[in-house]
């Protein structure tokens with residue numbers, strides 16, 4: 001007898017301390033009742049204090065991992081995190097186009113600790129070729145600034161950036177995360193004709209390692225469960241708020257959040 005279980009795939013890098021990257025993604029999938037799969041793009045040596053090293057998986061071996069997955073069991077939704085090189089982006093694009101599954105791109109560029117996680121030369125390809133394949137893209141403020149090419153200091157700038165994402169870059173929708181702005185933590189979902197804004201009180205903490213990975217993973221899990229994007233965004237926001245509020249305080253720097261704190265539907 002087979003049980004229908006939603007399946008989500010993450011294509012991302014590793015963080016051996018489990019706060020970010022594929023390990024955080026799998027915990028997030030699991031806590032939402034979703035079966036997790038992972039194809040690894042890069043191995044990093046990092047902890048709550050910073051990134052000490054990174055080793056990129058050769059693009060043809062990323063291809064081999066994705067082939068193993070997709071030729072056996074096609075997931076219901078997929079996300080990407082750290083993708084350091086254009087060659088790896090080309091491989092991922094091929095699978096998204098062939099299998100047409102809901103795809104969430106977290107356009108990871110720099111870690112909380114300030115370390116670079118993408119080749120500068122891959123950003124043009126990310127913007128022009130990979131982003132348009134996604135159902136949604138979840139940049140933080142520095143990533144949105146880099147991709148849209150403007151400075152974002154307030155809500156008006158967020159709206160200008162969203163226009164560039166949808167009008168010029170050609171994404172279907174974009175979720176601009178306001179964690180790096182001042183005041184409350186406000187996130188914005190822009191779809192073609194609709195805007196949804198979700199706000200929560202800012203938690204006064206330095207333990208926000210992996211918030212972007214986790215937020216996009218929860219959205220992907222909800223899509224795998226068949227939820228529409230706006231509902232997935234709402235769950236992502238509620239989940240991340242609780243996860244930050246109940247961070248376990250691990251490590252000596254920017255510690256991870258609590259992937260098991262949220263108990264909502």
Ligand SMILES: Nc1ncnc2c1ncn2[C@@H]1O[C@H](COP(=O)(O)OP(=O)(O)O)[C@@H](O)[C@H]1O
Pocket residue numbers: 139140141177178179180185186187200201202203204205208210211212213215237240241244
């Ligand atoms: N101090 C905080 N208090 C509450 N929510 C936060 C805080 N920092 C970030 N968030 C939320 O965490 C998510 C990730 O935000 P952000 O920090 O902007 O992205 P990233 O982790 O990719 O840098 C967003 O939903 C954001 O609103």
Ligand SMILES: Cc1ncc(COP(=O)(O)OP(=O)(O)O)c(N)n1
Pocket residue numbers: 012013014015020021022044081082106108110111112113117208209210211212213214
């Ligand atoms: C392997 C790996 N992937 C992504 C990140 C960055 O994590 P993210 O959640 O996007 O950002 P922060 O919340 O940590 O700023 C990472 N550090 N490692």
